[in-house]
């Protein structure tokens with residue numbers, strides 16, 4: 077099985093040069109190297125995005141849509157990224173549509189740090205139901221106060237995310 081965390085147990089080197097540090101960061105990131113050669117089950121890609129099957133599927137169909145460019149997490153996104161998130165959402169829906177997954181059985185969203193497993197922005201694209209109640213909990217959604225904001229949970233629905241970003245907000249675990 078594919079192990080995303082190849083850095084565990086490695087010695088940390090002291091690096092003073094910022095440019096090298098950034099370069100090093102993306103070279104350590106598994107999702108920056110999401111290719112079939114590296115064991116990823118890539119189902120679709122273009123110059124900007126890659127879609128691959130989740131290696132630990134929580135639902136019968138479970139994909140990840142990622143930008144090829146390294147973006148740490150949903151927390152880093154601002155209003156300027158709303159279009160990118162919309163594109164990722166659109167791609168996710170096309171993948172599920174191809175599999176004839178009805179709209180009511182689709183779940184698309186982001187894990188909010190520190191509850192994300194890989195620090196490279198990835199949109200979970202799932203066809204319900206979940207394989208277990210524990211897995212369901214991992215992707216729990218809670219609506220915010222006015223029904224459009226994100227509530228207190230570690231999984232942000234893609235639609236909620238777009239709405240928050242377009243209003244100039246940021247996606248966090250606690251909405252305040």
Ligand SMILES: [Zn+2]
Nearest residue numbers: 105108146196
């Ligand atoms: Zn990355």
Ligand SMILES: [Zn+2]
Nearest residue numbers: 186187192193
């Ligand atoms: Zn995740």
